[in-house]
Amino acid sequence: MSEPLVRPAVLDDAEAIAVVHHTSWVQTYSDLLPVAHWESDTVDGRAQRWHERLSEEAPGNLSVAVVDKQVVGFAKAGATRRKSGVPLPVRSDELLALYVLSERHGTGIGALLLGAVLPPTAPAELWVADANPRARRFYEKHGFLPDGARFIDDLNFALIRMVR
Numbered sequence: 001m002s003e004p005l006v007r008p009a010v011l012d013d014a015e016a017i018a019v020v021h022h023t024s025w026v027q028t029y030s031d032l033l034p035v036a037h038w039e040s041d042t043v044d045g046r047a048q049r050w051h052e053r054l055s056e057e058a059p060g061n062l063s064v065a066v067v068d069k070q071v072v073g074f075a076k077a078g079a080t081r082r083k084s085g086v087p088l089p090v091r092s093d094e095l096l097a098l099y100v101l102s103e104r105h106g107t108g109i110g111a112l113l114l115g116a117v118l119p120p121t122a123p124a125e126l127w128v129a130d131a132n133p134r135a136r137r138f139y140e141k142h143g144f145l146p147d148g149a150r151f152i153d154d155l156n157f158a159l160i161r162m163v164r
Helices: 011-029 043-055 109-117 133-141
Strands: 005-008 061-067 070-079 093-100 125-129 145-152 158-163
Touching: 005 109, 011 043, 011 061, 011 070, 011 093, 061 109, 070 109, 093 109, 125 133, 133 158
Parallel strands: 093 125
Antiparallel strands: 005 061, 061 070, 070 093, 125 158, 145 158
Protein backbone atom coordinates (compact mmCIF):
# COMPACT_ATOMS: atom_id res chain seq x y z
CA MET A 1 0.00 0.00 0.00
CA SER A 2 1.33 3.41 -0.94
CA GLU A 3 1.19 6.44 1.33
CA PRO A 4 -2.15 8.27 1.22
CA LEU A 5 -2.30 11.39 -0.87
CA VAL A 6 -4.77 14.07 0.21
CA ARG A 7 -5.68 16.58 -2.47
CA PRO A 8 -8.52 18.89 -3.49
CA ALA A 9 -11.38 17.05 -5.17
CA VAL A 10 -11.96 17.50 -8.90
CA LEU A 11 -14.97 16.80 -11.11
CA ASP A 12 -13.58 13.40 -12.14
CA ASP A 13 -13.76 12.32 -8.45
CA ALA A 14 -17.58 12.52 -8.29
CA GLU A 15 -18.21 8.79 -8.83
CA ALA A 16 -15.44 7.71 -6.44
CA ILE A 17 -16.67 10.10 -3.74
CA ALA A 18 -20.18 8.68 -4.20
CA VAL A 19 -18.87 5.14 -3.75
CA VAL A 20 -17.06 6.09 -0.52
CA HIS A 21 -20.08 8.06 0.71
CA HIS A 22 -22.60 5.30 0.00
CA THR A 23 -20.35 2.46 1.19
CA SER A 24 -19.60 4.29 4.44
CA TRP A 25 -23.30 4.83 5.04
CA VAL A 26 -24.08 1.17 4.40
CA GLN A 27 -21.25 0.08 6.70
CA THR A 28 -22.24 2.47 9.47
CA TYR A 29 -26.01 2.93 9.27
CA SER A 30 -27.53 -0.13 7.58
CA ASP A 31 -28.83 -1.43 10.93
CA LEU A 32 -30.35 1.96 11.78
CA LEU A 33 -32.21 2.67 8.54
CA PRO A 34 -35.21 0.84 7.10
CA VAL A 35 -34.64 -1.39 4.07
CA ALA A 36 -36.79 1.01 2.01
CA HIS A 37 -34.17 3.74 2.50
CA TRP A 38 -31.68 1.85 0.33
CA GLU A 39 -34.14 1.72 -2.57
CA SER A 40 -33.64 5.44 -3.15
CA ASP A 41 -30.20 5.93 -1.59
CA THR A 42 -27.98 4.54 -4.34
CA VAL A 43 -24.42 5.07 -5.55
CA ASP A 44 -25.83 6.42 -8.83
CA GLY A 45 -27.97 8.98 -7.01
CA ARG A 46 -25.08 10.10 -4.85
CA ALA A 47 -22.78 10.27 -7.90
CA GLN A 48 -25.23 12.60 -9.63
CA ARG A 49 -25.37 14.87 -6.57
CA TRP A 50 -21.55 14.90 -6.20
CA HIS A 51 -21.17 15.64 -9.91
CA GLU A 52 -23.52 18.62 -9.50
CA ARG A 53 -21.62 19.86 -6.41
CA LEU A 54 -18.24 19.52 -8.10
CA SER A 55 -19.56 21.22 -11.25
CA GLU A 56 -20.25 24.37 -9.29
CA GLU A 57 -17.82 27.20 -9.89
CA ALA A 58 -16.55 26.99 -6.30
CA PRO A 59 -17.43 23.59 -4.76
CA GLY A 60 -15.99 24.64 -1.41
CA ASN A 61 -13.33 23.07 0.73
CA LEU A 62 -13.55 19.43 -0.41
CA SER A 63 -10.59 17.05 -0.28
CA VAL A 64 -10.14 13.39 -1.14
CA ALA A 65 -7.71 10.80 0.17
CA VAL A 66 -6.21 8.55 -2.49
CA VAL A 67 -4.32 5.29 -1.91
CA ASP A 68 -2.99 3.32 -4.86
CA LYS A 69 -5.01 5.52 -7.26
CA GLN A 70 -8.29 4.79 -5.40
CA VAL A 71 -10.30 7.40 -3.50
CA VAL A 72 -10.68 5.92 0.00
CA GLY A 73 -12.10 8.93 1.84
CA PHE A 74 -13.22 12.52 1.58
CA ALA A 75 -13.90 15.52 3.79
CA LYS A 76 -15.72 18.81 3.26
CA ALA A 77 -15.83 21.94 5.39
CA GLY A 78 -17.54 25.26 4.87
CA ALA A 79 -19.59 28.00 6.43
CA THR A 80 -21.74 26.79 9.31
CA ARG A 81 -25.30 25.89 8.36
CA ARG A 82 -28.22 26.96 10.50
CA LYS A 83 -30.65 24.24 11.53
CA SER A 84 -34.28 25.01 12.28
CA GLY A 85 -35.13 24.72 15.97
CA VAL A 86 -31.49 24.34 17.03
CA PRO A 87 -29.47 26.82 19.06
CA LEU A 88 -27.55 29.24 16.88
CA PRO A 89 -24.25 28.09 15.42
CA VAL A 90 -21.37 28.74 17.80
CA ARG A 91 -18.58 28.65 15.22
CA SER A 92 -18.37 30.17 11.75
CA ASP A 93 -16.85 27.02 10.18
CA GLU A 94 -18.38 23.55 10.08
CA LEU A 95 -17.08 20.13 9.17
CA LEU A 96 -19.81 19.14 6.74
CA ALA A 97 -18.64 15.61 5.94
CA LEU A 98 -15.81 13.20 6.68
CA TYR A 99 -16.01 9.61 5.43
CA VAL A 100 -13.31 6.95 5.15
CA LEU A 101 -13.87 3.38 3.97
CA SER A 102 -13.93 1.08 7.00
CA GLU A 103 -10.96 -0.96 5.82
CA ARG A 104 -8.90 2.26 6.08
CA HIS A 105 -10.01 3.16 9.63
CA GLY A 106 -7.10 3.49 12.04
CA THR A 107 -4.60 4.35 9.30
CA GLY A 108 -4.51 8.12 9.93
CA ILE A 109 -6.42 8.97 6.76
CA GLY A 110 -9.31 10.53 8.71
CA ALA A 111 -6.89 12.83 10.55
CA LEU A 112 -5.20 13.80 7.28
CA LEU A 113 -8.55 14.65 5.71
CA LEU A 114 -9.70 16.62 8.75
CA GLY A 115 -6.47 18.62 8.73
CA ALA A 116 -6.82 19.30 5.01
CA VAL A 117 -10.22 20.96 5.35
CA LEU A 118 -9.89 22.49 8.83
CA PRO A 119 -6.57 23.65 10.31
CA PRO A 120 -5.86 21.61 13.49
CA THR A 121 -6.44 24.50 15.90
CA ALA A 122 -9.24 26.23 13.98
CA PRO A 123 -12.47 26.71 15.92
CA ALA A 124 -15.22 24.74 14.19
CA GLU A 125 -18.35 22.72 14.81
CA LEU A 126 -19.83 19.54 13.38
CA TRP A 127 -22.89 17.33 13.72
CA VAL A 128 -22.44 13.62 14.33
CA ALA A 129 -24.90 10.78 14.85
CA ASP A 130 -25.32 10.14 18.56
CA ALA A 131 -25.44 6.42 17.67
CA ASN A 132 -21.95 6.54 16.13
CA PRO A 133 -19.55 6.26 19.10
CA ARG A 134 -16.53 5.50 16.88
CA ALA A 135 -16.93 8.82 15.06
CA ARG A 136 -17.54 10.68 18.30
CA ARG A 137 -14.29 9.28 19.78
CA PHE A 138 -12.42 10.30 16.62
CA TYR A 139 -13.67 13.88 16.86
CA GLU A 140 -12.94 14.05 20.60
CA LYS A 141 -9.37 12.96 19.83
CA HIS A 142 -9.17 15.99 17.54
CA GLY A 143 -10.42 18.50 20.09
CA PHE A 144 -14.18 18.46 19.50
CA LEU A 145 -16.52 18.15 22.47
CA PRO A 146 -20.32 17.92 22.66
CA ASP A 147 -21.90 21.24 23.60
CA GLY A 148 -25.37 19.90 24.44
CA ALA A 149 -27.12 20.90 21.20
CA ARG A 150 -29.16 18.10 19.60
CA PHE A 151 -31.05 17.77 16.34
CA ILE A 152 -33.24 15.04 14.79
CA ASP A 153 -32.63 14.93 11.04
CA ASP A 154 -34.90 13.89 8.17
CA LEU A 155 -33.88 10.24 8.62
CA ASN A 156 -34.81 10.37 12.31
CA PHE A 157 -31.16 10.24 13.40
CA ALA A 158 -30.35 11.98 16.66
CA LEU A 159 -27.38 14.22 15.94
CA ILE A 160 -25.23 16.00 18.49
CA ARG A 161 -23.17 19.10 17.90
CA MET A 162 -19.49 18.98 18.76
CA VAL A 163 -17.30 22.09 18.91
CA ARG A 164 -13.66 23.04 19.37
